[in-house]
Amino acid sequence: SPALAEKYGIGRPALPEEVAAWDHDISPDxxxxxxxxxxxxxxxxxxxxxxxxxxxxxxxxxxxxxxxxGGDGTLADKDPLKTVGSYWPYLSTVxxxxxxxxxxxxxxxxxxxxxxxxxxxxxxxxYIVEDDFVLSNENFLDVEMPNxxxxxxxxxxxxxxxFWTEPCMKDCKEGEVKITMRATVLNVTPEEEGAAEE
Amino acid sequence: MTVRFTSKKPSRRxxxxxxxxxxAGVMAGAGAANAAGPDPLITEKQDWAMGxxxxxxxxxxxxxxxxxxxxxRRNVEWLTADTISSINFSPIHALDGTIxxxxxxxxxxxxGAIELRKEDFRLxxxxxxxxxxxxxxxxxxxxxxxxxxFFLECAANTGMEWAGAQLNGAQFTHGMIHNMEYSGVxxxxxxxxxxxxxxxxxxxVEGADASSNGRSIPIEKALDDCIIAFKANGEALRKEHGxxxxxxxxxxEGNMWVKWVRRIEVKEIxxxxxxxxxxxxxxxxxxxxxxxxxxxxxxxxxxSPSPQSPIKHGHGPLVITGLAWSGRGAxxxxxxxxxxxxxxxxxxLANPGQPMALTRFYLDTEWNGEEMYLQSxxxxxxxxxxxxxxxxxxxxxxxxxxxxNCIQTWWVKADGxxxxxxxx
Numbered sequence: 001s002p003a004l005a006e007k008y009g010i011g012r013p014a015l016p017e018e019v020a021a022w023d024h025d026i027s028p029d030x031x032x033x034x035x036x037x038x039x040x041x042x043x044x045x046x047x048x049x050x051x052x053x054x055x056x057x058x059x060x061x062x063x064x065x066x067x068x069x070g071g072d073g074t075l076a077d078k079d080p081l082k083t084v085g086s087y088w089p090y091l092s093t094v095x096x097x098x099x100x101x102x103x104x105x106x107x108x109x110x111x112x113x114x115x116x117x118x119x120x121x122x123x124x125x126x127y128i129v130e131d132d133f134v135l136s137n138e139n140f141l142d143v144e145m146p147n148x149x150x151x152x153x154x155x156x157x158x159x160x161x162x163f164w165t166e167p168c169m170k171d172c173k174e175g176e177v178k179i180t181m182r183a184t185v186l187n188v189t190p191e192e193e194g195a196a197e198e
Numbered sequence: 199m200t201v202r203f204t205s206k207k208p209s210r211r212x213x214x215x216x217x218x219x220x221x222a223g224v225m226a227g228a229g230a231a232n233a234a235g236p237d238p239l240i241t242e243k244q245d246w247a248m249g250x251x252x253x254x255x256x257x258x259x260x261x262x263x264x265x266x267x268x269x270x271r272r273n274v275e276w277l278t279a280d281t282i283s284s285i286n287f288s289p290i291h292a293l294d295g296t297i298x299x300x301x302x303x304x305x306x307x308x309x310g311a312i313e314l315r316k317e318d319f320r321l322x323x324x325x326x327x328x329x330x331x332x333x334x335x336x337x338x339x340x341x342x343x344x345x346x347x348f349f350l351e352c353a354a355n356t357g358m359e360w361a362g363a364q365l366n367g368a369q370f371t372h373g374m375i376h377n378m379e380y381s382g383v384x385x386x387x388x389x390x391x392x393x394x395x396x397x398x399x400x401x402x403v404e405g406a407d408a409s410s411n412g413r414s415i416p417i418e419k420a421l422d423d424c425i426i427a428f429k430a431n432g433e434a435l436r437k438e439h440g441x442x443x444x445x446x447x448x449x450x451e452g453n454m455w456v457k458w459v460r461r462i463e464v465k466e467i468x469x470x471x472x473x474x475x476x477x478x479x480x481x482x483x484x485x486x487x488x489x490x491x492x493x494x495x496x497x498x499x500x501x502s503p504s505p506q507s508p509i510k511h512g513h514g515p516l517v518i519t520g521l522a523w524s525g526r527g528a529x530x531x532x533x534x535x536x537x538x539x540x541x542x543x544x545x546x547l548a549n550p551g552q553p554m555a556l557t558r559f560y561l562d563t564e565w566n567g568e569e570m571y572l573q574s575x576x577x578x579x580x581x582x583x584x585x586x587x588x589x590x591x592x593x594x595x596x597x598x599x600x601x602x603n604c605i606q607t608w609w610v611k612a613d614g615x616x617x618x619x620x621x622x
Contacts, residue, residue, distance in 0.1 A: 007391055009339045014322050014330035022322055022461050024441040024468045025412060064279035075485030080597055082476070087487075090470050097472040100410050101309065104283070105406035128365055149480060154491040159593055161494075164581045167533065169542045173622075177538035177571055179609060181362040183505075183618035190274055 026096040029140050033095070037136030038117025040124040044112050047121045050103050059084075061126035069125035075150065085126025089148045091140065095119050204465055254384045261301070268292070271302050272369060277358070282310045283430035285352065288372030290499070290521065291506040295548070296377050297347075297555040300436050303376035306352055306452065308409030309391030311438040314458050319442050321388075321426070323461035325402075335428070335442050341383040341391075346448075347555045349523045351375040351494045353451035353478050356602040359587070363618045367506040371606060371618060372499040375523075377556035380446050382427035385420050391466070394421075398464035402471070403445055406460040413478075414449065414468035419492075425447045426459065449525030450492040451600070453478050461598070485594025496524035496584050497603035498532055498559070498576035509565065509614030516565040518545075522557045524578035529557040531577040536563075538571030538607060538621040539586070547576070553579075570610040571621050587620065 012176035027062070048057060054065040061067030071081025080086075084094055099115040101107045110118070120135040129135075155185065183189065225446030262269065271286040277538050278284040287306040305311065316335040324330040352374035358364045365371050389401070394417065401420045404412035410480055415424070425446040428435065435441045447454045468474070468490075480488040500520040511514060522529045530553030533542040548558035559574070576584040587604035609619040 007340060007393075008387075010340050011331040011333040011391060014324055014332045017332055018322065019324045023324055024461060025404070025463065025471065026465055026466070028470050029467065031467075046211050066279075074483060075487075076483065078596075080324065080481060080485070084476075084480070087476065089475055093470055093472050096469070097476075100412075101472075101504055104309070105408075107309070150485070151475075151487050151489045154488050154493075156488075156491065156493075157493070160585075161585055163585050163589070165583055166540070167575060167577070169533070171540065172542070173538070173540045176622075177540060178572075178622045179619045180622050181365040181620040182609075183363040186274065186362075186364055188274075188364060189370060190272060198572045 004042040011117040024096070024100055028090040028092050028094065032141055033137040034112040035133055035137050036116050038113050038115070039134045040120045040121055040131050043117035043119070043121025043124070046117050051118065052109070054104065059122055068122055072146070073146070083126065084122050085128060085146060087147050087150070089145055089151055091119065091143050091145055094122060168179065200522045212443045212552035226461065228545065240395055251259065269302060271304060273371060273561050274365065283308045284356070285374060285396050287369045289369050289375055290373050290375065290501050291368045291504050294502070294519065294558065296521070296558050297431060298378060300378065300431055300439065301438065303378070304352070305438045306372050306374065307438070308411055309407050312407045312458055313437060314406055314441065314540060315473070316442045321459060322461045323388060323392040324461065325386050325394040325465050326398035327464050328395065331392045333388070337381055337445065338426060338428060341387050343381055344384050345379065345381045346425070347379040347552060348448045349375060349377045349554065349556045350452045350455050351523070353453050353600040356604065357599050359604070360598060360602055361596045362556065363620050366618045368499050368501050368504040369416060369506060374452070378430040379432065380425055380427040381429035382425045382446065385424035385426055385445070388426060388462070391419060394464055397466050400465045402465055402469045403456045403459060404461050404462045405456045406458040411453070411456050411471055411473055412469060412471040413456060414471065415454060417464070419450070420446070449494060451494055454492065478600060479597040480594070480600050482598065491601055494525035495601065495603045496522070496526065496529070496576045497580040498522035498574040498584060499606050500534070500572050500574050503572065503610055503614070503616045504608050505616045505618055508616055509610065514564065516563050518561040518563055518572065520559055522559055522574065522576035523555065524576065524582065525554055527579040528553045529576055532559040533575045534561045535573040535575070536570040539573055539605070567612045569612060572608040572610055572616070573605050575605055
């Protein structure tokens, strides 16, 4: 067991300030949430200034940048739109990811209250809360995410048990084998570069 | 005196058009045995046989010779919004053996390849441990070391091919993969140094880059075979592969191989971070999604012939070769079909399959211009057999994005060119 393992005495104890500086992750049960709050109204202004250039004024996405809102009820469609509202299971992930890694190119520049406000605004953009909503560490877990129940743990070993089999070697298909789809019809592969162009 | 020689660089496009003769004027595919007259490459003295080549001080750290200029990583612009959070592809169509040269091994970043000096590197272990610890790079080199070879396959490898045949080349359909020999410290050694408490069921690992790429890993895997690696293929990690230190998670999706790793937190529950909820979850046909699909299933691809590696030598002996791998263990067998899966022959493994590492296979055969629907089918030591795309779609639909380990078909035509197709 790990407790009995040999120790080498390498490294040094981490100081509380150091752990506090780096340990920012937030779990679905709210562990790690900082004290603070932010309103939809404040979030709209902060989002407009810091986020809308890529994600759109209404979190609907610009060009190829991620859409953060919309797509309700599309997960079983031919082309599902997976957003915070339609797909993400936990609000903790929104707060955690925005605070740690957004805005893209200027991550870790927003205050905890700003992140609460942006999170509130993203909820509002997804019609999950009203426009007077204020999100805080105290009511955080009250927010119900629409797709919270939409995930199952990897079940390949049972759902795909038929892939463990003795494979066919001869006469494995009836009739003629025909081409049903060709990549060159789409023609979206980059032209080769390198020696030929130099 | 140093005599320098230059010759015409090979042009893939010219090959494909069938217009290129070799520098000596012998038609490609004919070969010296059929030459009309004596071969001037033999009968005439060549510069390189008379003068001298480069001195040993010419290249302190070398790159491939210029004629290999097309063996490079490639990007597909339309796949992502920008090149910072994006992907490129290893030129597997042009490689042989199993070790991927680091300089052309694929990259996937979420906020770019950062530059982190060894002096600035710190690794923290905190959470449910007896003593939270901080390590420097030098500290890591003092722990007992391990050295093993594993493949790293992006969860999204072949992901563009779910709905049909899209990209025309093994590099693009299967090139989000590399295979390296890693040296480092067992993650178990570091966790034991900190002392994992009994309630510690998960580790959360994050990188030093802005994206952080945090992922949750069950403690059983963390204490089994994960490596905190600082060398790959004999030398320091490349910047773009996590210099100076990355996590190696044998057999599991590449996203979990956190680069520029800075912190490992022992936890009671999974964090359910962005990279294990929004991303790296696999949507099924009914709209529900699988999460924590960590292991990469058995998979293979014929790398030559393939769309970027057409048959140029005419009829006769042909080497069909490719790669096979499985996150569940060692590859035990690869079968190859030339007729779209009606009949199969068992290929030769260049070396016995190693657990969770690339395995090279060969089928030495004879080709006389007949069209082929080339396929390969891997089996691993658990008895898992690589499925067809239709078998996967029947269970998962077309919107899983990740974990497409289907059997690939190349249509080899009478002129030796090959194309990415699906067949009935």
